[in-house]
Amino acid sequence: MPETDALHAERHRAVASRDARFDGQFVTAVHSTGIYCRPSCPARTPRITGVTFFRTSAAAHLAGFRACKRCLPEATPGSPEWDLREDVAGRAMRLVLDGVVERDGVPGLAARVGYSERQLNRIMTAELGAGPKALSRAHRAQTARTLLTSSDLPMTDVAFAAGFASVRQFNDTVREVFAVTPSELRARRGGRGGRGERPGTGGVDGALHVHLPARAPFDAQGLLDWHALHALPGTEQVDVDPDGRVVSYGRLVGLPGGPGWFSASAAVPGVAERDAGIDLRVRVTDLADLPALVARARSLFDLDADPVAVDAVLSAVPELAGPVARVPGLRLPGAVDAHEVLFRTLIGQQVSVAAARTAQTRLVEALGAGVPDAILSGGLLFPPAAVIAERGHEVLRGPAARVDTILRVAAALADGSLVVDGAQSRGDLRAGLLAVKGIGPWTADYVALRVRHHPDIFLHSDLAVRNGAQELGLPGTARELSLWSEQVAPWRSYLTMHCWRPIIDRAMTTTAGVRAHRAPLDSRKDDR
Numbered sequence: 038m039p040e041t042d043a044l045h046a047e048r049h050r051a052v053a054s055r056d057a058r059f060d061g062q063f064v065t066a067v068h069s070t071g072i073y074c075r076p077s078c079p080a081r082t083p084r085i086t087g088v089t090f091f092r093t094s095a096a097a098h099l100a101g102f103r104a105c106k107r108c109l110p111e112a113t114p115g116s117p118e119w120d121l122r123e124d125v126a127g128r129a130m131r132l133v134l135d136g137v138v139e140r141d142g143v144p145g146l147a148a149r150v151g152y153s154e155r156q157l158n159r160i161m162t163a164e165l166g167a168g169p170k171a172l173s174r175a176h177r178a179q180t181a182r183t184l185l186t187s188s189d190l191p192m193t194d195v196a197f198a199a200g201f202a203s204v205r206q207f208n209d210t211v212r213e214v215f216a217v218t219p220s221e222l223r224a225r226r227g228g229r230g231g232r233g234e235r236p237g238t239g240g241v242d243g244a245l246h247v248h249l250p251a252r253a254p255f256d257a258q259g260l261l262d263w264h265a266l267h268a269l270p271g272t273e274q275v276d277v278d279p280d281g282r283v284v285s286y287g288r289l290v291g292l293p294g295g296p297g298w299f300s301a302s303a304a305v306p307g308v309a310e311r312d313a314g315i316d317l318r319v320r321v322t323d324l325a326d327l328p329a330l331v332a333r334a335r336s337l338f339d340l341d342a343d344p345v346a347v348d349a350v351l352s353a354v355p356e357l358a359g360p361v362a363r364v365p366g367l368r369l370p371g372a373v374d375a376h377e378v379l380f381r382t383l384i385g386q387q388v389s390v391a392a393a394r395t396a397q398t399r400l401v402e403a404l405g406a407g408v409p410d411a412i413l414s415g416g417l418l419f420p421p422a423a424v425i426a427e428r429g430h431e432v433l434r435g436p437a438a439r440v441d442t443i444l445r446v447a448a449a450l451a452d453g454s455l456v457v458d459g460a461q462s463r464g465d466l467r468a469g470l471l472a473v474k475g476i477g478p479w480t481a482d483y484v485a486l487r488v489r490h491h492p493d494i495f496l497h498s499d500l501a502v503r504n505g506a507q508e509l510g511l512p513g514t515a516r517e518l519s520l521w522s523e524q525v526a527p528w529r530s531y532l533t534m535h536c537w538r539p540i541i542d543r544a545m546t547t548t549a550g551v552r553a554h555r556a557p558l559d560s561r562k563d564d565r
Contacts, residue, residue: 049085052076058252058345061113063090066102073097078108092116094214095175096166103216106225111179111214112186114250114314115341120490121527123462125150126164129157130172132460136329138173139200140293149460177201178214180328185211185223187248190324192219198324243411244318247331248304251314251340254348254366257303259538260338261286262545263370266390267381269398271405271417274300283545287318289408289416290330290373294323296408296418297330301338314340320412336459336490339368347492347528351535354524356510360535367534375457375488376450377419379470382480382487383443384433396434400425403432422450442475449473457484463491486530495522495529505536 051059059076066073066089073094074080091097094110104110119130129150132138137146146169147157158168165172181199184190190198196207211219251257261283265275274287287300300318315338321327335341344366352361361367372378384400385393404424405417426447433440449455455469463485470481479498486494496502497519512518522529 045090046085048076048090049088052078052088053082055079058343060110060252061341062116062118062343063092064094064097064110065090066097066100071102072105073102073110074105075108075110075113078105078110080105080107092165093167093172093175094179095171098175098214099167099171104214106215106217109182111175111182112250114252115335117341117343117346117492120341120492123464124164125152125157125160128460128462129161129169130165133169133172133176134332135459136176136200136326136332138169139177139325139328143169173200174210175214176328178210180331181207181211181219182215182222183247183331184327185219186225188245190245194324195219198327200325200328244300244320245327247317247319248312249315249317249331249335249338249340250312251338252342252344252366253313254344255303255313255340256364256366256368257313257315257338258283259364259534259541260368260370261301261303262541264288264337266541266544267394269394269401269419271398271415272401272419274413276300281545288373289413289418290333291418291421292321292323292326292329294321294326296412296416297321297326298408298413298416299330299334301334322409322412333371333373336371337373339371339490342368342492344368347531350528351525351531357525357532357535360509360538364535364538367531367538369490369492369530369534370487371490372459372487374419375459375484376422378487379446379450379457379484380419380422380425380443382483383439383446383476384435386439386480388435399434400429400432404428422447426451438475442473445475446473457488459488459490461489463489463494486533492530493527494533495519496533497522499533501540502533502536505539508539509536511536 048063052065055077057077063076064073065076067083068087068089073091089100091100094104115134119127119134129146132146132149137149143154147154150157152160161172162168177200181195184195184198193204196204199207201207201210208219211222215222264273264286265283268275268286272289275283276285278284285300285302287298290297290299298320301315304312304314304316315334317334319327319330321330348361348365351357381393381397384396401417401419404420406420408416408418426444429444429447430440433443446455450457455473457466457469466485466489467481470476470484471478479496482494482496485491486496497515503513503515503518506518507513512521522532525532
């Protein structure tokens with residue numbers, strides 16, 4: 038997409054002010070040095086006529102530039118643009134980041150978005166400056182850099198974990214992108230281990246340690262609390278300190294090469310050269326699945342959001358200025374498995390979170406598949422759609438209409454007549470769900486918020502949202518609240534989270550809270 042003079046000047050001003058908010062949203066290619074940098078690079082600001090701005094690092098690579106060794110432009114959060122965009126390029130980019138090109142090739146990516154390879158390459162090159170292959174290659178380089186600097190994996194394992202077909206391809210790409218060998222890049226990491234720990238796979242639990250950056254401010258504790266309150270024993274794990282504060286959240290993930298597991302804790306900015314973000318401990322059956330697991334963890338914790346932009350819009354409204362000041366950088370809870378989110382949402386309709394968790398746990402215990410002890414001893418994966426379609430009637434309880442809806446959805450997901458994944462547009466995802474008998478607007482919107490990670494969804498019909506809104510001094514009825522919310526578009530999903538926050542905070546203060554996996558958060562919905 039051609040860059041206008043106004044946009045060029047705007048980006049140069051961001052570079053001149055070293056505004057870290059734009060890290061990951063574009064890169065600055067300096068003509069005189071042949072190097073591209075992140076916007077916040079501490080180097081001397083180049084002349085406005087001496088730079089070209091690229092939307093992606095892949096476009097800079099194709100133009101002959103290499104990554105800056107000083108600011109490490111690959112070590113940034115991703116662009117929030119992919120959550121906002123509903124077009125073909127945005128949908129395809131979300132799939133690229135999930136590793137679809139490595140697993141299925143460009144033909145598989147093109148089939149997922151419904152275009153020919155030639156059309157998709159033309160669209161992505163026009164919009165992003167690079168085609169699917171180049172974007173995937175840049176993503177592999179970024180994954181390789183992360184593993185080289187935050188783990189002690191052998192070079193061969195790094196190569197295949199990052200998605201390269203051979204060690205030679207890995208070596209050539211790292212040298213071309215970073216102008217150093219993989220060994221030299223690893224040697225530059227200095228003390229980048231997590232919180233004083235020696236990074237790598239040699240810890241007592243055999244887990245790989247990976248740091249995932251986020252733009253500041255980042256309300257990591259709010260997401261840890263959210264996921265802890267909804268955690269299912271066997272599938273998810275919560276660690277708390279003596280005061281009952283959640284310090285880590287872990288869960289199993291079904292991946293193409295077999296089950297995986299991660300545990301997430303909030304990174305401490307400034308400790309061991311860490312930025313804000315999440316520190317992960319990871320175990321995977323197949324190292325090639327590591328990029329997909331990392332991408333899903335990033336989505337789960339909304340690490341690519343632009344909190345400054347969100348908070349600026351919300352805090353401009355007098356009623357929200359206080360809540361935003363108390364909790365800056367609030368994030369959305371995403372999803373690691375779209376089907377799981379849909380099933381848990383359907384099971385949880387019209388009941389409290391505690392009752393929903395009891396029913397969901399019963400389903401996992403009865404139908405969930407076990408995983409090897411090397412991944413998680415005693416762990417159970419959430420059952421897939423095909424298993425629920427076949428055996429769900431043995432386990433599911435409650436109103437017959439709800440059970441019938443769950444079984445109907447399971448059968449449709451299993452045979453492919455219903456598609457639910459993060460690559461869809463919000464409209465397509467919502468339309469597909471609403472076409473299923475028994476699914477109403479609340480369910481479709483909630484699933485879109487979690488799975489599609491859409492930033493502009495306000496759940497005005499949710500009872501907990503309305504109760505929380507009243508505590509914040511907002512209108513009390515669903516219709517009034519919906520109209521009132523329009524002034525904070527396109528960030529209404531974050532308004533939803535601010536309305537939920539007072540209730541979640543109260544739930545976290547109960548002594549029975551996380552330790553017993555019981556929480557009094559009432560989330561009954563008006564969806565029928």
